[in-house]
Amino acid sequence: MTTAIPELLTAPDVMAQLKLGRSKVYDLIRSRRLVSIKIDGARRIPADALRDFVLGQIEEAA
Numbered sequence: 001m002t003t004a005i006p007e008l009l010t011a012p013d014v015m016a017q018l019k020l021g022r023s024k025v026y027d028l029i030r031s032r033r034l035v036s037i038k039i040d041g042a043r044r045i046p047a048d049a050l051r052d053f054v055l056g057q058i059e060e061a062a
Contacts, residue, residue: 008037008044017050028053 009017014025014034028034035049 007047009047009050011043011045014045014050018054 011022011025011029014020015022018025025034029036029043029045034045034053036043036045038044
């Protein structure tokens with residue numbers, strides 16, 4: 001049985017998708033509203049975490 005590795009996004013990827021600036025994306029990461037991991041100093045955001053964040057924002061707005 002193999003487990004698929006989730007797609008990992010860079011901060012610029014997330015900035016482009018959310019149409020937000022660098023500071024705001026890192027604020028979301030720092031406040032733990034957006035889940036991320038660190039790989040040897042490189043910050044990566046699982047695509048599923050970005051999806052969950054956006055869906056959560058939509059739920060809050062409803």
